[in-house]
Amino acid sequence: MKALKTLAKRALTADAPYAALRARALRGKPVTLLTYHTLGADDEDFDAWTVLRRGDFLAQVERLRSDYDIVSLDDALSGTASNKLQAVLTFDDGHNGWHEHLLPIVEREALPVTLYVATGHVHSGVPYWFDAVVNAVQTAEPLTLDTGDAGLGRITLNTERGEANWLRISALLEAMKALQPAARDALAERIVAATVGHRRPRHDALTPLTVAQMRELARSRWVTIGSHSHGHQLLDRIGIDAARDSIAQSLALLAEWTGRVVTHFAYPNGNYNAELAAALPGLGLASAVTTNKGLWRRDGSRFELPRINVGRFDDAARWRLNLLG
Template sequence: MNDHLIRSTGNAIARLTRGNGRVAIVNYHRVLAAPSPLPGVRAQHRRLHRQMELLARCFNVLPLRDALAAIDAGTVPPRAVCITFDDGYRSVHDLALPVLRRLKLPATVFVSSGYVNGHTMWNDSIVEAVETLPEQELDLAEFGLGVYSLRSMPERAATLGRLTEASKYLPPQERSRLVGRLQTPVGERAAEGLMLTPEMVVNLDRHGIEIGAHTVTHPILTSLDEAAAQQEISDSKRELEAIVGKEVALFAYPNGKVGKDFDARHVAMVRAAGFQAAFTTAVGAITRRHDRYQLPRSRPWDDTPFRFALRLLQWLARG
């Protein structure tokens, strides 16, 4: 699929959906300078570079708030796309920002405020442990998680996927205890320094990258009581506004599965905290019909520019 065909297909989709402007939002996390031996929700630098170049050539990339305003006004251009990054990894600053600046592409970074300035997210501690623990079986029965194998790289990859998914839904204190158990044999080394510093957050903002909130400690909101969930939501807004010195208007739900990771209570909390919009991880493009506090946003898994472009066009066609 060449650039002309991508653009003409996107224009045809826009004509067929006239009066119902659509915006596809892509969602990245950590960017790797080199491939990892283990799979995860990370965009390799080379893949990200290719995808950003395709977006610059073939799509209309909008700042997220501008896209929302265009939807309200009925002025969404064809082939409209927004770029977002979650969690607040320093690689967004060090690796993605130069690419975005060179291509003049806007983006939004949803930051978990509690990890700014030297702290490590729990999932990265698990990655480090799975990568570095000796070849053995990992018995986590005390956490109700069973036994995992680390005897080969494919088994480590499978263990990482299963363990990360299961850990998401542990109560926060139990999850912290699990991370401590995993770190005891290896210590916390490689995972240090993975997250943005306050200075990097400010620099992203000064270069036109909007800062959004992603809670304080990235919990699954449904695993918390209501008071704790409200604090995670409101404190993240307050803490990030103190760093950038301006309003933080957008929010992304951790993990983002509607009804499983957050529910109507948390939607109401986000609205009450003063956010203007909030984003899930549902597949598809946003339209005027969507609840402004449950807007879809998906991960681009594709290895080739062709598949990446095709996925975006499918999202725009589906709405």
């Protein structure tokens, strides 16, 4: 099955069918928004789809620039003229890789980026539960977790490395998202406690930015700052008032830290509904990105902008195909 899929993908990316697919997907010059999370060092052995190697990111930027103008989100939304197709690079959450790896690239390459910051973990300096778990399970030896009361059974990680391992880690995260918050937090704490002293040397790629790093990022002329809520809650599940409060709190903190008025938003985990989207203009927001896969056509809603997710384990062929939405 896997071999068949690989074959099908190869056939699709072979030049003639790919060109036809591409011509159809890009008719009318839609805007391509890409979703990244953070960057890590090339030699850092970290199994998380959200941590792209710095060198892979640079190679993607170079390939993109042959076909696209990489523009700011404001330029893309305002329809600023461009002969080429337009692409917007977005990053979610707010990890220290933005400061260590991304900012030097942005400055050197004059590269516009939009950074959606979940302000809670930057403010507290404490990773959200899901980042704490991903950091914690980066152990040198295979790891067996007994999830006990949480009822997720015994989970074994790190017997293989790379994408196969990430699929197991992300299945654990998805199962944990379905737990009650108290049970989920207790399990996350147990996983963190169980792996202390067993982790590989660089196991902290998902550490939050500091406020000082945040300020420095915001001083770059190439950086647009957006909000990603305060607590990274699943906003369609906590009630509209709590969702509004979380967004308003993040907007206030971002204004205080950066001196900028923030008008762009990213739904945490891509969770939203019609009521939430309709509430955003009242909070001073002008756009919102989703995790819906696709390209943005100018007649589409500005509060449901589709994006294309990019991760550590996408090879060049998968990436090229994904770019078509």
